[in-house]
Amino acid sequence: xxxxxxxxxxxxxxxxxxxxxxxxxxxxxxxxxxxxxxxxxxxxxxxxxxxxxxxxxxxxxxxxxxxxxxxxxxxxxxxxxxxxxxxxxxxxxxxxxxxxxxxxxxxxxxxxxxxxxxxxxxxxxxxxxxxxxxxxxxxxxxxxxxxxxxxxxxxxxxxxxxxxxxxxxxxxxxxxxxxxxxxxxxxxxxxxxxxxxxxxxxxxxxxxxxxxxxxxxxxxxxxxxxxxxxxxxxxxxxxxxxxxxxxxxxxxxxxxxxxxxxxxxxxxxxxxxxxxxxxxxxx
Numbered sequence: 001x002x003x004x005x006x007x008x009x010x011x012x013x014x015x016x017x018x019x020x021x022x023x024x025x026x027x028x029x030x031x032x033x034x035x036x037x038x039x040x041x042x043x044x045x046x047x048x049x050x051x052x053x054x055x056x057x058x059x060x061x062x063x064x065x066x067x068x069x070x071x072x073x074x075x076x077x078x079x080x081x082x083x084x085x086x087x088x089x090x091x092x093x094x095x096x097x098x099x100x101x102x103x104x105x106x107x108x109x110x111x112x113x114x115x116x117x118x119x120x121x122x123x124x125x126x127x128x129x130x131x132x133x134x135x136x137x138x139x140x141x142x143x144x145x146x147x148x149x150x151x152x153x154x155x156x157x158x159x160x161x162x163x164x165x166x167x168x169x170x171x172x173x174x175x176x177x178x179x180x181x182x183x184x185x186x187x188x189x190x191x192x193x194x195x196x197x198x199x200x201x202x203x204x205x206x207x208x209x210x211x212x213x214x215x216x217x218x219x220x221x222x223x224x225x226x227x228x229x230x231x232x233x234x235x236x237x238x239x240x241x242x243x244x245x246x247x248x249x250x251x252x253x254x255x256x257x258x259x260x261x262x263x264x265x266x267x268x269x270x271x272x273x274x275x276x277x278x279x280x281x282x283x
Contacts, residue, residue: 015142016062019104028100041095042283045088045109048276052120054078054153055112056089058146059105067097079116079153088277095281102279111143112150113275119154119268122252131256131263134159134242138270147269159264167191168219169199180209198242207231211238219244220260228258 047053053076060072070093076082088109091098122133133156139147148158160166169183177183180199187197198217201207204227210218211234220231222245235241242262243255255263 012145013061013065015146016058016065016104016108019107020062020065020101023104024100028096031096031099035096035099037094037096039095040093041098041281043091043098043279043281045091045106046278046280047082047084047086047088048278049084051082051113051117051275052154053080053082053088053109053113053275053277054116054150055109055146058108058112059089062105062108063091063093063098063101066101067094069093070097070101079155081120091279098279106277106279108146110274110277111272112146112153113277114272115147115150115269116154117275118272119151119156121249122263122265122268123155125249125252126256126263129253129256131243131260132157133252133268134262134264135268136244136264136266136270137162138266140269151268154268156265156268165195167195167197169197169215171200171202171221174200180206181213184213184215200244203227204230204234207234211235215239217242217262219264221245225254225258228255228260232259 045059056072056074056078063070063072070091073090075087075089082088119133126133135148135151135156135158137144137160144161148161151158160168167187169180169187174180174183177186180201184197184199196216198219199210199215200219200221201210202221202223207218217240218235219242220228223231223243228243231241240261242264243258243260244264247255247263247265248267252263252265
């Protein structure tokens with residue numbers, strides 16, 4: 001589970017500093033010529049459309065990295081559905097710092113809110129089923145912790161964070177090993193950490209082979225709805241089943257109705273639309 005404690009680590013702070021350096025370069029030449037250093041201002045982050053807000057804590061960190069005297073006070077918790085024109089947070093402090101940090105802070109909040117909004121749509125589409133919506137590793141390089149945090153703030157759950165915290169035996173691993181059985185044998189022989197094992201299957205024959213090996217989870221890759229139903233019946237609760245591949249808002253409800261335990265959706269993080277949010281100076 002990705003938490004705010006985890007995102008406040010040095011890696012995330014370094015990422016935010018890099019984002020600021022990209023934007024600020026040698027300095028904000030416009031603000032430096034217009035805004036007196038001693039001027040304090042108040043501003044407000046406002047949602048310009050309905051959606052799920054996420055990443056306000058990240059915005060606060062961005063503002064404080066530019067000037068520690070800037071204070072961001074959230075008016076709603078991350079994960080809240082907000083309406084158009086609803087205030088999200090108040091920002092107070094040196095005007096020059098607020099204006100210089102504005103774009104980077106908004107970029108993070110808008111992307112994370114877009115991910116959270118899309119995630120909530122998927123979660124609501126499977127409401128009433130037992131299916132849990134998961135993310136994938138299809139994230140923007142170096143933004144994975146924030147992308148996955150946004151998924152949780154939208155009501156979804158996280159799949160593995162990287163290649164190191166869970167074994168996922170995919171088709172290319174199986175091809176390299178020669179079979180599912182041999183691939184899992186090699187994993188178990190060499191894994192002293194006893195990490196959870198998931199194996200990807202594409203057919204009922206592969207599912208039968210995988211079930212006999214008793215992994216922790218089986219991924220049904222790009223299976224038809226009928227094959228998913230057959231897979232659920234065949235597994236009969238022996239192992240968790242995850243549906244993956246070409247899942248959309250239009251078909252996710254039907255996928256959930258097959259009885260699978262998890263549905264992984266790459267679109268949550270590889271193609272969200274940013275939520276429109278602005279910073280308005282109020283005083």
